[in-house]
Amino acid sequence: MALASGIENSPKPQKAVRKRNRWYALWRNRPLIIGGGVVLIVLLAAIFAPLLSPYGPNAIDTNGILQAPSAHHWLGTDELGRDEYARILMGARTSMVVSLGALIVGLVIGVPVGLVSGFYRGFVDDWIIMRIVDAMQAFPFLILALVLAAMLGPGERNAMIAIGVGYVPIFVRIVRGQVLGELEKEFISAARMIGASDWRIMWKHILPNTLTPLIVQTTLAMASGIVAEASLSYLGLGVQPPTSSWGTMLHDAQGYMGQATWLALAPGFAIAIAVLGFNLLGDGLQRWLDPRRRN
Amino acid sequence: MAYVAKRIIIMIPVLFFLSVMVFSLIHLIPGDPAQIILGQDATPQSLAALRAQLGLNQPLPMQYIHWLGMILQGNLGYSLLDHTPVSTLIMQRLPVTVELAIGTVIVAFLISFPLGILAAVKRDKWEDFTALIASTIGLSVPPFWIGILFLLFFTVKIHLFPSSGYVPIWKNPGQNLSVMILPMVATGIREAAVLLRMLRSSLLDVIDHDFVRTARAKGLRGWTVIVRHALKNAMIPVITTGGLQIAGLLGGLVITEEIFSLPGFGSLLVNSVFSRDYTTVQACALIAALLVVVVNLLVDLVYGLMDPRIRLQRGKS
Numbered sequence: 001m002a003l004a005s006g007i008e009n010s011p012k013p014q015k016a017v018r019k020r021n022r023w024y025a026l027w028r029n030r031p032l033i034i035g036g037g038v039v040l041i042v043l044l045a046a047i048f049a050p051l052l053s054p055y056g057p058n059a060i061d062t063n064g065i066l067q068a069p070s071a072h073h074w075l076g077t078d079e080l081g082r083d084e085y086a087r088i089l090m091g092a093r094t095s096m097v098v099s100l101g102a103l104i105v106g107l108v109i110g111v112p113v114g115l116v117s118g119f120y121r122g123f124v125d126d127w128i129i130m131r132i133v134d135a136m137q138a139f140p141f142l143i144l145a146l147v148l149a150a151m152l153g154p155g156e157r158n159a160m161i162a163i164g165v166g167y168v169p170i171f172v173r174i175v176r177g178q179v180l181g182e183l184e185k186e187f188i189s190a191a192r193m194i195g196a197s198d199w200r201i202m203w204k205h206i207l208p209n210t211l212t213p214l215i216v217q218t219t220l221a222m223a224s225g226i227v228a229e230a231s232l233s234y235l236g237l238g239v240q241p242p243t244s245s246w247g248t249m250l251h252d253a254q255g256y257m258g259q260a261t262w263l264a265l266a267p268g269f270a271i272a273i274a275v276l277g278f279n280l281l282g283d284g285l286q287r288w289l290d291p292r293r294r295n
Numbered sequence: 296m297a298y299v300a301k302r303i304i305i306m307i308p309v310l311f312f313l314s315v316m317v318f319s320l321i322h323l324i325p326g327d328p329a330q331i332i333l334g335q336d337a338t339p340q341s342l343a344a345l346r347a348q349l350g351l352n353q354p355l356p357m358q359y360i361h362w363l364g365m366i367l368q369g370n371l372g373y374s375l376l377d378h379t380p381v382s383t384l385i386m387q388r389l390p391v392t393v394e395l396a397i398g399t400v401i402v403a404f405l406i407s408f409p410l411g412i413l414a415a416v417k418r419d420k421w422e423d424f425t426a427l428i429a430s431t432i433g434l435s436v437p438p439f440w441i442g443i444l445f446l447l448f449f450t451v452k453i454h455l456f457p458s459s460g461y462v463p464i465w466k467n468p469g470q471n472l473s474v475m476i477l478p479m480v481a482t483g484i485r486e487a488a489v490l491l492r493m494l495r496s497s498l499l500d501v502i503d504h505d506f507v508r509t510a511r512a513k514g515l516r517g518w519t520v521i522v523r524h525a526l527k528n529a530m531i532p533v534i535t536t537g538g539l540q541i542a543g544l545l546g547g548l549v550i551t552e553e554i555f556s557l558p559g560f561g562s563l564l565v566n567s568v569f570s571r572d573y574t575t576v577q578a579c580a581l582i583a584a585l586l587v588v589v590v591n592l593l594v595d596l597v598y599g600l601m602d603p604r605i606r607l608q609r610g611k612s
Contacts, residue, residue, distance in 0.1 A: 127308055135312035138584040140546030147580045150568040151323040227437045231550050235565055250443060257451045264447055268440030276435035
């Protein structure tokens with residue numbers, strides 16, 4: 001009995017049990033596993049796009065236009081004879097680059113503003129920063145991106161900025177909300193008592209505790225970034241031809257729906273799969289990182 | 296009353312910053328906006344005339360005050376293409392978008408309510424899983440792809456609906472519906488997926504409450520308990536989400552209108568972007584944002600009316 005209680009009280013086995021439970025919870029977290037797997041495939045396709053197809057995404061073949069899917073061209077060819085499969089792979093790269101770039105724009109502006117705003121509060125926070133955030137959120141996400149892309153001009157870089165600006169208010173709100181919660185905690189008072197500067201408290205003590213909701217939000221933002229990039233490109237304000245984009249491909253396919261049905265299927269399916277992957281990953285991460293929902 | 300007053304006071308700085316953002320849009324254009332709008336072949340006279348029309352000759356704060364004064368008088372400026380008042384253009388197009396938005400919300404409610412209630416009542420059974428999987432897919436599939444697939448199948452393959460030919464509902468309701476039904480369903484599916492999830496989780500929260508158990512103990516039938524007792528209380532977050540969705544919907548409708556060639560607010564915006572009619576772009580952005588602010592305010596007020604706890608809590612804070 002004494003031996004058993006000794007084993008129970010020893011930290012090592014408890015740690016092992018906790019670790020095993022954690023792995024078990026991870027295995028049971030299907031959205032995380034499936035979403036993570038899909039996202040990994042999309043990222044690998046984006047990175048190794050040129051190696052995964054024998055055809056170049058912009059290689060025109062005038063003798064092979066609008067060919068149906070076959071052993072040579074798995075997803076058929078478009079109106080210029082370009083291999084649809086190669087363009088889908090390259091479209092994954094465009095989608096990931098623009099979405100990640102937009103995410104970086106949103107994080108670089110949103111996180112520091114949310115951190116400082118929540119930490120100092122007061123008039124500037126309540127009546128200026130948060131009201132600017134409210135005003136930014138009044139613009140529907142796609143309309144803001146569309147108008148900014150229109151003003152800045154079409155192109156990959158401007159699409160990143162246009163989409164990224166839409167993320168800023170979301171990240172400011174998330175970080176600020178977390179900061180307000182953290183400021184109430186004792187370890188912040190303790191850090192103040194030992195003389196830590198505001199800067200140190202913000203970056204060393206508070207920021208790490210805002211990471212959980214931020215990580216979840218970044219995966220969900222990737223999903224909306226993919227749709228926003230495709231939408232802008234569909235409208236002609238995203239990446240410009242001949243660069244492959246799922247949105248541009250869908251736009252071009254609409255002109256050939258009577259003759260080449262497949263052209264309208266593959267890009268939309270690619271968008272849906274990528275968005276599904278990031279949505280599931282976000283959902284799974286939320287469960288995984290929140291101890292109350294983990295089991 | 297204090298709650299309503301507080302909400303309206305908070306709106307004042309929001310509207311101020313919003314106006315500054317919309318005003319600044321034209322200054323985001325790299326280089327000389329007048330040159331960009333008129334192109335490289337523009338004469339110095341036409342450039343000077345356009346600069347004067349846009350007020351670009353004045354200092355920035357004066358430009359803003361002048362622009363705001365015009366907006367407050369209901370003057371959204373004149374189209375750079377044909378000098379039509381932008382407010383006229385918007386009023387011509389807005390009814391199409393409003394009809395599309397209302398139809399989308401109706402479709403979303405028609406899909407999400409039965410499925411959401413079924414999923415909550417049959418928690419952890421196959422009906423629940425099916426509804427959750429359907430909502431996950433609905434959330435992931437972009438509405439504009441659904442729109443293209445609908446066009447492909449219903450218009451190109453089986454010729455059931457026309458691909459264009461919009462007429463106002465008061466002129467020919469039948470033809471109007473035949474053109475509007477596909478875009479309404481295409482956009483409504485995504486909105487339904489969001490509402491379904493919200494309704495399910497909200498109902499699951501309520502189902503465990505004592506008053507639902509009491510209603511059951513009184514001998515009421517299962518569906519009566521759900522519809523008359525649980526659903527009523529589960530509606531508050533659903534109405535909020537629905538209201539916020541209407542506000543966000545405007546962005547999605549831009550692309551839906553493009554796909555289905557509908558002459559709405561969204562297509563006005565897109566056409567203005569491509570014809571470099573920046574006054575119209577600016578006005579469209581302003582109207583879209585104002586619509587969102589008003590809808591958000593209404594949702595907040597309805598929310599407060601429906602749940603006195605929120606009214607009291609927010610009134611105090």
